[in-house]
């Protein structure tokens with residue numbers, strides 16, 4: 001099987017093309033996804049290849065896009081909706097929490113909602129307000145909605161294919177900062193990475209670093225100087241608690257790194273799981289490295305907000321003191 | 323039972339100044355020469371500022387920016403009609419509106435360079451901060467109008483948004499509320515023919531955007547958005563109507579976005595150069611200039627002098643922006659709440675300030 005060296009945008013594009021070829025029910029809809037190929041070019045070329053019926057430029061209406069996707073999903077299609085930025089997913093929050101996540105439960109299994117909502121997420125791109133949100137925890141709190149975050153081109157391609165094939169609604173968060181930051185070899189043929197499973201990126205003995213998305217890349221850099229496990233959660237909901245617990249039981253120390261504000265972030269969920277099920281293995285307090293509990297500042301102060309390598313290193317040093 | 327006509331509706335369109343600078347005398351608003359010159363001066367200033375931000379953005383000294391090139395008449399003439407006696411609710415593409423209302427240029431430079439101190443609207447200005455989430459500010463304008471009514475303040479609301487915004491629920495919910503409560507609201511839709519890559523024809527099957535008002539029980543009017551007199555007249559009428567308790571109005575300014583959507587966009591991917599060229603001929607500033615020449619309001623050297631003055635004002639604003647320096651990192655802990663929470667204070671305490 002041939003490989004291709006690509007960035008995350010290209011990897012996502014390959015995944016979409018592959019899934020659309022595999023299953024004629026897969027359709028794309030969203031703002032500027034067709035003729036323009038998407039503001040980040042993730043759907044570039046797909047309109048030309050699959051036509052306007054399968055790659056739909058919609059009016060500007062996020063709640064309408066997600067709501068329409070629910071109807072399409074319930075009646076035989078597999079819609080992949082693009083929301084231009086995570087900050088514009090909020091108008092569609094209602095459709096996700098009130099409907100997409102509950103169609104299966106509400107109909108006692110008669111209807112399902114096999115759809116994907118893709119959206120760029122996170123900061124570090126020097127954008128104006130509402131273009132750098134990392135509100136994953138708000139969505140992880142919704143039972144019935146899966147939340148997936150790739151951290152590299154390879155994981156992006158495999159996870160997106162798996163999300164498209166999943167029988168339930170999946171929110172697919174694409175770290176904007178990573179779109180073009182790294183290139184890596186990715187198989188040209190379609191493949192999937194199972195949802196709900198974490199990946200051990202680096203193996204070590206003294207601590208467990210847990211992260212996802214764009215912070216994972218910083219965590220890997222910070223981890224270079226240490227003998228530690230690094231776990232990429234990849235799916236946040238439902239997350240791979242077993243992988244976390246197995247590692248923490250081995251190392252006895254845990255640091256969880258997220259870009260989002262600290263209060264009720266996803267790191268808190270992971271920390272709570274460790275406290276409940278691995279506290280007797282702990283040699284040090286669990287530390288969360290997170291954004292501050294403030295409205296994400298504009299670009300001039302963004303770098304002071306987003307956790308940097310130094311803050312991750314400080315946390316590693318702190319747990320290693322014990 | 324026979325079928326009968328349950329309602330008949332019409333949508334008016336207003337044009338006063340054509341692209342050659344000829345005006346319809348019967349429709350001309352009562353603006354004297356000094357006022358017309360003032361509108362011209364503000365158009366020139368808005369354009370000078372816009373072009374400067376674009377140039378600075380290309381040098382990497384400003385962030386992503388949404389140009390107003392081509393839309394200056396819609397923005398400046400409407401703001402001139404509204405003045406400080408109305409509450410203005412802008413989107414991200416209202417630089418011309420803000421400048422015409424007297425918003426300090428150095429603060430606009432701050433905003434577009436990613437420094438939020440630029441949105442601390444100066445006391446005395448009736449402007450709400452720029453709203454990025456398309457159309458979500460429409461209900462705010464409606465709420466402000468309700469507050470004005472209850473508090474007996476004679477201050478109508480003016481909300482600005484684009485053609486794309488009329489597809490959003492917030493626009494419809496806000497418009498319906500405005501109609502249902504008969505509130506003093508002016509909704510200004512700048513139909514610049516594009517919402518990023520989506521042309522107006524694919525945004526809505528409706529023949530005009532103005533007609534959306536009909537469904538909510540109030541008037542909608544389409545005006546030539548590149549004609550300062552048509553825009554001024556429609557907004558003035560709508561404000562008078564609002565102040566007289568006659569309720570909301572939707573004004574569709576039929577205009578054109580001559581630039582890319584933002585500096586991050588490349589419009590050549592989805593629209594033809596021919597179309598852009600056609601609209602360039604309808605330029606709002608050139609049109610007003612021609613009118614002023616014909617009316618002998620444009621002595622030789624006047625246009626050059628206005629341009630020179632605008633450049634000087636923009637230079638001055640940029641200098642002031644540079645002198646203000648960057649914001650302090652601790653700034654981000656302020657204004658989340660009026661009184662910071664204990665947890666935030668702890669975070670500020672452990673904040674080392676370094677990157």
Ligand SMILES: Cc1ncc(C[n+]2csc(CCOP(=O)(O)OP(=O)(O)O)c2C)c(N)n1
Nearest residue numbers: 088415454455456484485486487516517518
């Ligand atoms: C709720 C929401 N969705 C998407 C966006 C991204 N976006 C920014 S501007 C824009 C198009 C807006 O078009 P229009 O309303 O016509 O205004 P224009 O930009 O043409 O002035 C889009 C989709 C946004 N800012 N807010």
Ligand SMILES: [Mg+2]
Nearest residue numbers: 484485516517
């Ligand atoms: Mg538009």
